[in-house]
Amino acid sequence: MGITRNRYWVLRHGKSIPNETGLIVSSLENGKLEKYKLASEGINQAQLAGELFLKELKENDIPLENVRVCYSPFSRTTHTAEVVASVLNLSLQGPQAKVYEDLRERYFGPTFELQSHDKYSEIWDLDAKDPFMKPESGESVADVVTRLTNALVQIESEFQGCAILIVSHGDPLQILQTILKAVGEQGGANGGDLASRIEAVKVPSVLSQHRKHALLTGQLRAVV
Secondary structure, eight states: OOSSSSSEEEEEOBBBBHHHHBOOSHHHHHHOGGGGGGGGGHHHHHHHHHHHHHHHHHHOOOOOOGEEEEOOHHHHHHHHHHHHHHHHTOOTTSSEEEGGGGGGGOOOOOTTTTTTTTHEEEEEEHHHHHSSSSSSOOHHEEEEEHHHHHHHHHHHHHHHHHHEEEEOOOHHHHHHHHEEEEEEETTTSSSHHHHHHHTTTOHHHHTTTTTGOOOTTTOOEEOO
């Protein structure tokens, strides 16, 4: 068996209205607003991602009853999860879908909130120098690792032998892929549970590399 009890796919939400308008929307309060859900292009991207996921399930002989959709509470991720669930003929209100607050967008802090997307490069430059540094009372990369670990531990305790689709955001999914790859490369070296194995790779040399795992809007990727 691999490092997890389930198989994981990640999906970045489809192109959202903030993506189209070039706006950083990262607080939970703003992120849940209906006006920041998917743009029409993003709905199409989510539809295509759902069809691709369905194809991958069939290729891997995974029955639909084994699928679990785990998603961020932001309107753009909820909207994406709804579209994908409809492709899979699942209900977001049913037992095969669940919202996890720990999968929410990385909060970039009040200085960057509702500012231009051009500001992202400042944050990522800071991450590359020190992923434990918080951007202006926002979340550091290490902060995001802590809550993603909580989400993973919860998902792993609730489901076994499932195909988990995590519908989240650019930075959290980059960071999630970074830590899972690092844990996988460790092999059984450290043993222990998943949380302690993630803690062992929660170091600057690993976390500063998260941009290498960037996803486009509506991009699906098998992870582990």
